[in-house]
Amino acid sequence: MEIGAYSFGDTPLNPDGSPRSTAEGIRNLFDAIVAADRAGLDYFGVGEHHTVSMPASSPGALIAAAAAATDRIILGSAASIISTDDPVRVFQQLATADAISGGGRVEITAGRGSSVETFPLFGYDLRDYDTLYAEKLELLMRINGSPTAEVTWSGSVRPAIDNLAVVPRPVNGRLPIWLATGGNAASSARAGRLGLPVSYGIIGGEPHRFAPLAELYRRSAAQAGHTGENIKVSVATLGLVAPTKKEALERFHPGWHNLNVEMGRLRGWPAPDRRQFEAQAQAPGAYYVGDPDDVAERIAHLHGHLGHMRHFLQSDVGGLPHEHLLESIELLATEVKPRVARLLAAK
Amino acid sequence: MVSTIGILGAGRVGSAIARTALTAGYTVHIAGSGPAADIQLIVDIVTPGAVAMTAADAVATADLVILAVPLHKYRSVDPATLAGKIVIDTMNYWQPIDGDLHEFTGDARSSSEVVGDYFPGARLVKTLNHIGYHDLEADARPAGDPERHGLALAGDPETAAVVAEVINRFGFDPVYAGSLAAGAAFEPGSPIFGGRHTARELLIELGPAVAEAA
Numbered sequence: 304m305e306i307g308a309y310s311f312g313d314t315p316l317n318p319d320g321s322p323r324s325t326a327e328g329i330r331n332l333f334d335a336i337v338a339a340d341r342a343g344l345d346y347f348g349v350g351e352h353h354t355v356s357m358p359a360s361s362p363g364a365l366i367a368a369a370a371a372a373t374d375r376i377i378l379g380s381a382a383s384i385i386s387t388d389d390p391v392r393v394f395q396q397l398a399t400a401d402a403i404s405g406g407g408r409v410e411i412t413a414g415r416g417s418s419v420e421t422f423p424l425f426g427y428d429l430r431d432y433d434t435l436y437a438e439k440l441e442l443l444m445r446i447n448g449s450p451t452a453e454v455t456w457s458g459s460v461r462p463a464i465d466n467l468a469v470v471p472r473p474v475n476g477r478l479p480i481w482l483a484t485g486g487n488a489a490s491s492a493r494a495g496r497l498g499l500p501v502s503y504g505i506i507g508g509e510p511h512r513f514a515p516l517a518e519l520y521r522r523s524a525a526q527a528g529h530t531g532e533n534i535k536v537s538v539a540t541l542g543l544v545a546p547t548k549k550e551a552l553e554r555f556h557p558g559w560h561n562l563n564v565e566m567g568r569l570r571g572w573p574a575p576d577r578r579q580f581e582a583q584a585q586a587p588g589a590y591y592v593g594d595p596d597d598v599a600e601r602i603a604h605l606h607g608h609l610g611h612m613r614h615f616l617q618s619d620v621g622g623l624p625h626e627h628l629l630e631s632i633e634l635l636a637t638e639v640k641p642r643v644a645r646l647l648a649a650k
Numbered sequence: 651m652v653s654t655i656g657i658l659g660a661g662r663v664g665s666a667i668a669r670t671a672l673t674a675g676y677t678v679h680i681a682g683s684g685p686a687a688d689i690q691l692i693v694d695i696v697t698p699g700a701v702a703m704t705a706a707d708a709v710a711t712a713d714l715v716i717l718a719v720p721l722h723k724y725r726s727v728d729p730a731t732l733a734g735k736i737v738i739d740t741m742n743y744w745q746p747i748d749g750d751l752h753e754f755t756g757d758a759r760s761s762s763e764v765v766g767d768y769f770p771g772a773r774l775v776k777t778l779n780h781i782g783y784h785d786l787e788a789d790a791r792p793a794g795d796p797e798r799h800g801l802a803l804a805g806d807p808e809t810a811a812v813v814a815e816v817i818n819r820f821g822f823d824p825v826y827a828g829s830l831a832a833g834a835a836f837e838p839g840s841p842i843f844g845g846r847h848t849a850r851e852l853l854i855e856l857g858p859a860v861a862e863a864a
Contacts, residue, residue, distance in 0.1 A: 418746045429722065429749035487661050488692040489682070508784030519695040526691070569746050571838025573845040 304606065304647060306640040307346030307615030308339055308632055309381045309539055312359030313558075316622030320561075325358035331625050332359060333368060338629050340373035342636035346615055348381025348412065348539070353420050356565060356621070363396025370404035378404065381539065381615075382414030382483035382502070386435040387421035389461065390443035391469055397478055398471050406474025411447075412502050413440055414483030418569075435460050440482070444497065447477050481537065484516075491516045495523025495534075502537045503609075509587045510540065511608040535612045538605065542591030542616035543627065544598050544634040554627045555592045556580055561621030591616055595634055599642030606647060614643075652736075652816055653677060656712025658705055658727055660689045660697075663740060664718035666783040668697040670790060674819040677701075681708040683719075683726060706731055714816060716778070717741060717765075722748040724765055733771030736809055738816075740778040741765065742838050760834040762804065775805030775813045776833035777824075780843045789846070790821025800825045800849035802842060802856065804833035823849035827856050 314328035336347045349366055350359030359365060362380035369378055378400065383393050393411065401409035415436050422429050438458040446454050446469050457463035482499045484490035485506065494501040501520050503513055517536050524534045541559070545551035556577070563575035584592040591598045591614075602614045616635065619628045654677040657664045664680060671678045678700040682689040686702040693702040709715050709731045717727065721741040743754040743761045757764050762776040781789070781801060791798040800823040803810045807826070814824035827835055835856055836842040842855050853860060 419749055420746075422749065485662075488665055488696045489661070489689075492692055507782070509788060512787075515696045519692060522695065523691060567844075570744060571742075571840070571843050573841055573843070576846075579846075 304602070304611075304640075304643050305345035305377075305537075305613035305615075306602075306635055306643060307344055307348065307377075307613060308335070308635065309348030309615050309617050310335065310359060310619050311350055311352035311357035311617070313619035313621070313623055313628075314356050314358055315625065316561075322355055322622075325355060328358050329365065331619075331628070333365060333372075335619070335625075335628055335632060336365075336369040336376070336378070337372050339632045339636065340369075340376040342633045343640070344376055344632060344636040345640070346377045346379065346613055348379045348615060350380065351382065351384050351416070351421075353424055356562075363393065363400065366397065366409060367400040367403055370400045370409060373404075373408075375408075377408050377410060379410035379479075379481070380412050382412040382416070382481075382504075384416040384421050385413045385439045385443060386415050386432065387425045387427045388439075390439045390446060391464070394443060394446045394469060394478070395471070398473050401473050401478060402471050409473075410479040410481060411443070412481040412483045413443060414504075431460065440497075444480060444499075447473075447480055479533075483539075486513060486516060488516060488519060491520040492523045495520045495525075495529065496527045498524060498527065498529030498533060500533055500535045500537065502539060503611075504539045505589050506541060507583065507589050510538065510589050510605050511587055513538075514608040517609045517611075536609055537613035537615070538609060538611045539615050539617065540589055540591050541618075541620070542593075542598060543618040543623070544591075544593065544595055544616075544631045544639055545627070546594060546634070548593045548597055551592045551594060551631075552581070552584055554623070555584075555590070555618070558619070558621030558623040559590075565621075595638035595642055598635075599639045599646060602639070602643050603646035603650075606643075607650070652713040652812060654679060654711060654713050655816070656703075656708035656715045657681070657700075657718055658708065658715065659718030660692055660702075661718070661720075663783045664716070665692075665696050666786045667716055667718055667740070667778065668700045670786050670820050671816075672697065672699045673787075673790070674816075674821070676816075676819075679703050679708040679711055681705040683723075709735065714738065714813070720747065721754070721761065721765075722751060725768060727769075729769045729772070732769045735772055736812055737769065737772045737774050738778055738813060739765055739774055739776045742779050742843075744838060760804070760831055760837060762830050762833045766830060773806065773809040774830060775803055775810050776830060776836075777801055777803040777813060777817060779833075780836040780840075780845075781822075782844065785846070786820075792821065793818065793823075798823055798848065800847055800852040802827045802833075802836045802852055804828060804830050804836075806830075825849050825852045825856065825860075827860055832856075832860070
């Protein structure tokens with residue numbers, strides 16, 4: 304099982320709670336990716352968000368920089384909001400990062416995004432939400448799957464491309480493209496039908512309840528004739544590892560609280576509730592916040608339901624102190640990963 | 651007496667409601683936006699026991715219809731089919747998801763009253779909107795359980811009484827808030843929306859007029 308981390312960027316906070324610079328958030332994220340590579344983490348996913356508190360708006364740029372500064376870690380967008388971006392540009396940026404990485408370490412995860420802030424930012428109409436996503440995903444796959452540099456495509460959401468080169472080409476021919484979903488059944492069926500690996504973002508509830516979706520994904524893939532190693536599942540959740548469970552809870556809670564206050568203001572939720580936090584941070588909840596034993600056991604347990612091959616955690620939300628992120632990454636790589644491997648081998 | 655529930659929307663909300671309704675012993679007919687075959691595999695795996703149908707068939711065969719589409723797509727439902735039907739409106743206006751929809755931002759009424767204008771003759775009840783789809787299945791409890799949560803309802807009293815029994819069988823205490831206009835008290839931004847309350851706590855949040863009538 305691959306173990307990883309992901310981030311939307313986390314703008315640090317001053318002691319009075321006011322935000323420091325968004326540039327500092329980006330620099331911290333870059334440093335965290337380099338540290339993850341040194342520690343032996345398998346995967347790091349980046350962005351895309353466009354808010355002051357979460358400033359990782361440009362996964363391609365960050366991943367290109369990280370590709371130059373790392374040796375082993377797999378780097379991916381998590382996710383690229385392709386509905387409101389140009390798939391040609393997304394592909395070119397990540398293929399450039401792939402070239403810099405030496406090849407085979409860069410992936411694209413395509414998603415719609417859980418909020419719609421990119422629609423006004425880039426001048427798209429929310430009424431085209433479904434068409435934009437479907438057509439742009441198809442274009443991205445067309446570019447990536449092209450046996451030559453020249454690509455031909457036509458659709459309704461973007462000018463047609465008539466036998467034009469889209470370069471650079473990935474070192475290994477193609478980039479892995481994942482489809483990200485938060486649990487909509489139709490998205491799982493779509494990923495299976497298209498033969499894409501699926502990445503579940505599970506931000507609440509009980510993660511093992513995604514088991515029918517993973518089954519739907521695999522059956523949809525089989526029905527469409529897709530088999531082999533591209534049919535696989537990854538899982539992204541909130542979480543933080545610390546030497547003890549108590550420390551992990553104390554470290555993660557303030558940022559979680561800040562995040563939920565901000566989300567609540569936007570979405571009309573009530574003030575976040577500490578009891579709800581505590582419940583979600585225990586099995587069968589969705590927050591993988593704990594000591595290495597606790598987090599490893601819960602990842603291995605979820606594997607029994609979903610059969611996922613990669614589990615990655617978002618820790619830096621709401622102004623998490625940077626040193627806590629770095630320690631969590633270190634523990635994920637050196638303590639959680641071997642424990643998960645042992646637990647799965649013993650099954 | 652409701653025995654067959656038709657659900658419009660096979661997304662996260664519609665699927666969670668379908669499983670809850672199946673557990674409660676109802677016959678469940680569920681529809682997406684297209685032909686039944688489009689959602690057949692989804693229904694077989696994600697809501698086993700439910701029957702995939704077109705929207706028109708799901709409505710025609712149901713004693714009670716549940717609207718579980720994103721609010722910005724509510725006009726995709728044919729209003730003629732809902733005339734005379736008991737309909738639960740689970741939808742909310744959520745700017746971060748729906749974008750700026752002037753018909754809701756420019757109207758002070760509850761979103762269900764705006765939706766109701768588009769469905770003349772439908773017997774609309776607003777409920778199931780202030781609980782997250784994650785929580786619907788996890789929080790269902792048998793009647794009398796001290797931890798049982800309450801769910802608020804707004805609509806005409808006679809129709810709301812029919813829906814209240816469904817909510818009860820789903821595993822929640824129904825709390826009648828008043829006419830459709832009263833539904834504003836449990837929309838996004840209210841203390842009730844997204845919170846967890848027992849029936850008694852809901853009554854307190856809804857205010858003295860509702861508590862007295864209860």
